Structures are given as C-alpha cells and as structure tokens.
Amino acid sequence: MITIAEIAKMAGVAKSTVSRYLNDGSVSPVTKLKIERVIQKTEYVPNSFAQSLKAKVTNLVGVVVPRLDSYAASKTMIGIDQQLRELNLKMVVANSGLSVEREIENIYSLAKQKVAGLIVLPTVITKAHLEAFYKIDIPVLIVGQKHENLYCLVHPDEQAAFELGKYVISKGHKKIAFLGVAERDVAAGFKRKEGFKKAVGKENDIHIRFYETTFDTEDARNAAKNIISDFAPSIIVCATDNIALGAMKAAYDNGIKVPTDLSITGFGGYSISEYMSPGLTTVKFHYQLAGQMAAQNIHHLINHKEIKKCTTLKFEIFKRESVDKIK
Template sequence: MKQVTIKDIAELAGVAKSTVSRYLNGGSVGKATREKLDRVIRDTNYEPNQFAQSLKSKQTKMIGVIVPRLDSYAASRTMMGIDEQLTERGYQMLVVNTAQQTEREIEQLYNLAKQKVAGIIWLGTTVTERHLEAIETIQIPVLLIGQQHDNVHSLVYPDHEAAYALGTRFTEWGHRNVVYVGVYESDIAVGQARRDGFLKAFQESESNVNIIQTTFKIEDAIPIGEQLADEVGTISLIVCATDNIALGVLKGLANQGVSVPRDVSVSGFGGYDFTEVLHPSITTVHLPYRRTGAKAADMMLQLLHGEHVPMKTFTIFELKVRESVDKLN
C-alpha cells in the first residue's frame, strides 16, 4: 500500500503543503483548516516520518540559504538582497556552500532542517529526484532560485526569453556567422534555456552557429578565446552564456592580438557591474540579482505565514547594449 505523504494530505485537505507542514510542526493555522487537517489525517492514518517528528520543536527565525559557490558574483549579489530583506523583517540567514556538488546540496537540505531553520532558499543548478525526496522529507518551505521544478516554489530568471531577445538584436545587426560558448546541459537554466533562446533567434535568421561547451570558470574560457582567434574573419560574433565566460574569451583573444569589436564581437549574459567599466564594455543581459534576492526573501516569508505563493515566478531582464558587439549593417 502506498505510504501517505504530506503532499497527499495537502491535496485531500485542499491546502498548501506549507500549511500542512506548519500544522504538523505546531505552527498556527485557522480553526477550520485545523479541523479539516485533523479529519484528513485521521481518515488516512497518516503518520509523520521520524525525521519530520524530530523537527516539531519551535523553529528559529533563521532562513537557510544554499549557494553553489561563494565566489560567484550572482550568488553574492543575491545573498545581499536576501540578507537586507530578512534583517528588515527580523530574520537572519544561515549560508552554506556546496561547491557545485549535488551530494553536498542534498546533505545541506537535511542539515539545515536539523538546525531548525524556518525555511530554505536554494540557489540551485539542477533538481534531481533525491533533491525532491529530501524536500519532501524535511517538510519545511523550500524556495528555488534560478532553476524551476513543478513541485518546488521557484523564482526563475527569464533565460530563454532574454537570450532570444539579445540574439534577435544581433541578427538585426547583421551577424550570421556565430560561435556560442555555453555550459553543460545539466544546468537547465544556463546550459539549456539560454542556449535554446539564442539558437532560436539565430535559426530564424538562418545564421551559421557553432557550439562550444566549457565551465563557469574564467580560466577555462581563456584557451577557447585563444583558439577562436584563428577563426577571426570567418566568424563575426562570439556569444557567451555568462559574463565570466565572456571575460575569459576576451582575455584569450587579447593574448592572440585580436581586437574586440574591430576584429570580432563578443557578448556576455548576466550584467555584472564590472562589465560596464571594462574596455570594451560588454554587451550583455542584465539580471537583477540583488532585487531577486529581496523578492525571494519576501516569498519565503509569505510561505511561512501561510500566504499563497505561485509555484513559478519570473523575474525581469534588461538588454545592455555596449561596445563589445559591432553593428555590421
């Protein structure tokens, strides 16, 4: 017989999973909701798992924040937004780093729950069945930033739409021979959504596109820039999945005496502050990391207070047209 889960209880009672979690952990719920949950739990013979039982003591006013890298510009700006908003509301954040390791992400979901955090904001790179199992087990609100899954509240960057908008701008400027330097598909947002948005724009203009895969590290993109220096004259534009990759490519091209944008154009994605003060300044997509962090904190507190939060919420983006991409027409 299938074991009844907190998700089943929520569906049968017609309430959010966070409401069931709050009820099971001794939190405040309305009288009508409490009576409804009492009835459903009695009728289904639901028994909270042992891990959840250990969390029934009063939660702290602490929000766990799981980040893939401490040296990431996007992560640091996002954490600044989270911290500012939580502090204003009387909460604190507890930051844990996973060094982009899936096993550590899953471990930290459990560890943060054991430390009685009220909720977890997770800057994710991929969502596996084991992540979902952990989230189901700990029975506290989890909010995912940057990726999305139907079973997890998610605050998502419009990666596909932004990449398509920027790619369309490039084709309008006459770029038809393009190299796209991206990351691996295990990262759904950056490795798939951004790539697919750019490819859609280039395919609509019947452009020639070559795809190269790398990591998020600047140093790994430098040899790619050096390699692409040999193709100057046959390609007009190098599109990079992140600003860090663009920085590495620019360095590699410079090492080979290639001038940007005179010899070849280069674009980034992310809108890091320093991309504006470089020479040439980088054409990119600006994503509002700090504002997104503040929004995530607001959404988490809404979940903790039993308010309705959509399963998927999109942020905004802005195209930053600067010096590193030339208009061929």
C-alpha cells in the first residue's frame, strides 16, 4: 500500500502538508491540485481510522450492541450502517455479549478511539451507564430503552403487547401462557409483560400464567415443553419470535398441532416468522428503520442540532395462521 510519505514525495510537498489535506486542513489551491492528481493516479485510499485518531473531529460513530446473534440488533445495525454511509460517517461496533460490565467497558473504549458519537442498544440502563455517558462527554443516543435524561429511540413494547393481548382475547382464548424473559431487560422482559397483563387484567374467566426463559431458542423449547405438560394452555404468547420458534418445536415434539391444538404468537416480526409453517402471528417492529433514524439523530447531535428527547416508532400486528379461534 502506498504511504503518505510516498504521496508527498510524488507531489513534491511535505508529508505534513498531505496529512493536513487529508484531514481537511488549510492547503493552497495549487498544492491541493498536486496532491489530488497523485491520489487519483495511485488510487490511494486513506486509512479512515488512523485519520480519525489524529483529527479533532472524527467520522466514526461507535455502536454498542448486546449480542451479535440478535435479529433485532443485526437489523438495527444494518439500518445504522446504511444511513451513516450516506452521511459520510463510519460505524465501529462493539459487542457486549449480554454483559453489563462489558457494555460499560465498550462505552469507554469507543470514546478513547475518539468516536464523534455513540449509539448504544442496552438491555438495561444503570448508574454506571449514566456515569460513563457523563464522563466521555460526547453525543449519546440510546436505542430500545427509555431514560428521561438521555436521548433515545424506542419501540412501543407495552402498547404493542397490549394490542396483541386484545387480539388474543378476541380469538376466544381463556387459558393463556405468557413466555417472557427476565424483567431486567426493561423493554422485552418488563414492558411486554406489563402490556399484556393490562390487556387481560379486566377480563373475566381468563386463566393466565407467566413463565420466564432466555432469548435462546433451545431454552425456550424446554420451557414450552414444561408449560404444555404442566398447564396445557390454549395459547402460548412468546416475548420474541425466537422463543416462539422454540415453542413450536416443543409442540411438534409432543405431537401437538399448531394452531388446532395450541396457538402460538411471537414478538418482533423477524423474517423467519413469515416462512414458518404455520405462519407466525407476531408484532412487527421496524428495526432497520430504527437504525436509520438512530444514525440520523446521532448525526444531528454531533452537529449540535436539536432533536426530540425521545422518539417512539410504530408497530404492526401480523395476523397469521398460528393463532386459531376458540369455538
């Protein structure tokens, strides 16, 4: 690869002049033309990361995700990357592996790399998060969780779960199992559960039990097997589509037909939900759009433009074949 020193030699200028040009510094029109001609001739591609470490204003945006195998996180990152590219910004991703401690470390680590702004997809917001955001002193946007002191972009988990609950009731289901995740994940674990509770809370003759599993499909499969044998509900409402996939496999393992013998719903609107057999009834969240909006918002914050403190996205309920009407 050609170096800055070689570019400088070919252009007949100092190495510092080439560096200043690459970092949008002050260079005379004649010198600028010389450098541009050499760059075009050699097809030189600057090292954006190295440049950003030396520059006062970087073109890097840090993105902290809870896990890389999450459909929601991956789709959100695709949206972020697409929009950042259009804004001439680059994405630097740090994976926390569902560890809060590692998430805090990633926040500090990205700040040390002089990112211009930070997009974080946390499962929870702790005092350590707030302290880190205060100390790094760069624009921060939270996606998926809400906090009154932070700029955020959220999905309407509670409202969506409420609407899904009303739909389940309208189909005549009276014996309902809700298979969720730990409430420390405020959006997926707490708000979805609370929204569903509110939907069924005032209804008569409804027997509902709440269960907990992890985001892992195999764990969900085992949890659903126990629910089927111990409770035998007419429907299992799952906190994510991956959990619903595990529940469907548990039904199949037990010779139970979906939806004739057991209805199942998901949450999230993952691509796979449309191609399951039967098709999965689910709440559709627009994760890729969320990523695009997050990139636009962090760009505004970097450039000291005013944005809404919290933006709430829309949702849809895809009513497919996995939910039967109780006669």
